[in-house]
């Protein structure tokens with residue numbers, strides 16, 4: 001079901017496909033991604049999981065073309081990720097909002113992209129922030145700020161939404177509100193790649209799961225297979241809340 005707040009996608013465009021091929025990345029002299037190979041070719045929500053420091057955020061940055069790997073290829077539909085940033089939006093755990101009103105934060109993005117600025121109010125309504133439109137964005141609560149960041153991302157009409165722990169340290173009500181927005185984006189045809197440590201959230205949202213360990217993909221499976229039948233000890237321990245090193 002498409003939502004009226006999104007510009008219609010061209011149904012003839014091919015689905016978004018990601019190919020990461022033998023990607024290596026070192027930071028500060030330490031290997032972070034160590035031969036990461038990943039093909040995402042199904043629509044829906046892909047959840048990236050794995051222990052702390054295993055390279056999930058860096059993988060997301062590379063997917064978005066914000067950084068380049070030392071070696072290896074990252075292609076979206078055959079094009080280098082660095083050429084595809086306009087088709088994507090990345091939302092961080094701690095969004096940086098403009099020192100302006102809530103509405104002005106959306107308007108800024110629509111204006112910069114040459115978008116239809118009359119959509120700003122609808123986007124705010126979509127994320128439940130219509131009543132806060134004139135308030136300073138920096139006075140929003142953590143959950144509200146994250147919903148504004150999502151509205152700002154959706155204002156870009158992304159074909160791919162990259163989310164880096166968007167609900168970390170939020171209360172259950174805020175988590176639910178954000179999950180609803182993510183599901184609506186998925187249902188509107190946006191490809192979602194979500195990093196989360198919250199196994200419950202992964203179970204609620206994931207269509208497929210990619211499990212990273214030590215900078216590599218060690219499992220990639222449909223969510224309906226991954227959770228009941230993890231194939232590695234690391235994934236099994238992670239799902240069961242045991243410490244994974």
Ligand SMILES: Nc1ncnc2c1ncn2[C@@H]1O[C@H](COP(=O)(O)OP(=O)(O)OP(=O)(O)O)[C@@H](O)[C@H]1O
Nearest residue numbers: 027028032050051052053054055056057058059197
């Ligand atoms: N700018 C940097 N300089 C040096 N090392 C870095 C830099 N940024 C990240 N790292 C290191 O890269 C590794 C992977 O970091 P990344 O944030 O991608 O992991 P992650 O899986 O997302 O972790 P978490 O679950 O804790 O968010 C970590 O060991 C981190 O310390």
